[in-house]
Amino acid sequence: MRNFRKKFRQFKKFLITKLVFLSGILSIIVLGLILAFLVYNSIKFFTTYPFFEFLTGTKWSPTVLEKFGFIPLLTGSLLITFGAIIIAIPLGIGSAIYIGELAPRAVRETIKPIIEVLATIPSVVIGFIGIKVMAPIIKNVFNLNIGLTALAGSIMLAFMSLPTIISISEDAINAVPNKFRNASIALGATKWETTIKTVIPAASSGIFAATMLGLGRVVGETMTVLMITGNSPRIVFSWLQPVRTITATIAAEMGETVQGGLHFSALFAIGLILFTITFLINLTADRFINRIKNI
């Protein structure tokens, strides 16, 4: 009996250790599964549709012409991402410097939760506000027929990436040791000169990582762009035109595809490309984020 209980305890310990280990490596398994199922479902597209035509094609017209040209979606995503980042970088880094270096403690403790709230507002709500408020403003200011443009998407996405950019940049600024600041002040620099010539360069890799993570968020954002960028998969190079991103294409068209068909498979293929892009962005950010801790 005693022997049995000992055996049972040993077995239980074995089981628990294995279970805990399995959960531990779950994140690797999940990433692997995501990749596997994206590849599995896009095989049909890559084997039947000419790859070169996909990469260089200028028309995305899956139902009418059965053309799957990637260029319009790519330019749509690039246009919106580029616009968003141009807006987000000065706002994000500016706010991070203000919060990290200038704001009195009480102000900082009020501002930070408000910015955190921004991160929790669902993208569909931001998209809805975009339709109701931002698009009409853009329509009137630029005298357009329709306000649902790349610019509307860029502005809204810029704000959505700000919580990430601000909080990580601020962490990086806080990680700069105070002796750096003291040394600069002691040499006669003003506080602003200290910030711009000492603190920011020292925190630059963290700020870069923050920007990359914000970029990842912008590239992957779906609902907001689906709702407010006009849904037009054409090649345009103006922010005042409607566009269609990679993400919005997947969300908008998956419902109307035939399961296992070419169109279905094509959407998984562009999903695979999207996954790869964001994966690389995150890997790059991670490299730089580790440097925050090592100043």
Next chain:
Amino acid sequence: MKKRYFIEKFFYILLLISTLVVIAFVLGIIFYLIIKGSSALSWEFISQSPKAGMREGGIFPVILGTLYLIIGTLIFSMPIGILSAIYLNEYARKTKLTRIIRLSIVNMSGVPSVVYGLFGLGFFVLFLKFGRSILAGSLTLAFLILPVIITATEEALKSVPDSYRHASLALGATKWQTIIKVTLPQSLPGIITGALIGIGRAAGETAPIIFTVAAFSQPNLPNSIFSQVMALPYHLYVLATQITDVPEDMQWGTALVLLILILFFAIIGTIFRTRSRLRRIN
């Protein structure tokens, strides 16, 4: 000399303005939603089913659908998320494998939500043949919020002093007994914070549920985990872009209900986090 201080002032004002722009955006959205949406909020709106092609009536089945999804997501994500954090904090050594696991968690949280939707469609809906169902949608959302749960739980476990573990082990408890009876109860506030942040995220996501569970219109209440449900974020998308002549009130009301639900979880989460941080300092 004067010029230097003038420059300083100038840039300080710029920094202040950029911060104010961000704050104004957040508060603007919240107050605008409250002003526009509150006129739609009524007991009928949250207790009745949609009528006349979702142009009248309420959003009761929609709220219920989102609650079902939240519960399902928690059932799947909490146990594995907590176990995963236990592995990282209590078992794992500083090996290459641990480094890869941490990198995977970071990357998981960076995967776009629409890609989770594709994965859920490919794996749960089609490969495992769950169909578009609460089960498939909950599992997809569970994977989406897993990084949040793991990170929050691990931080909570880290905050438990080692002396607690040593005392328990010295009393003859096994490692597992120590974790179950000492470490986990001590880190409960942090774990709850993680769960609440995760819920807030899961409740607001649209792209992952479009292909895995969300129904365009489903006035009947779900009767099994294989039913489709309506959900708040998808319903807002439908009202805002997919059907014409929807009264503005219905749209703003739905948006406000979704925002209130999410802010509710976020605020409780913040309260729990502040409490657990205060306790750590004491």
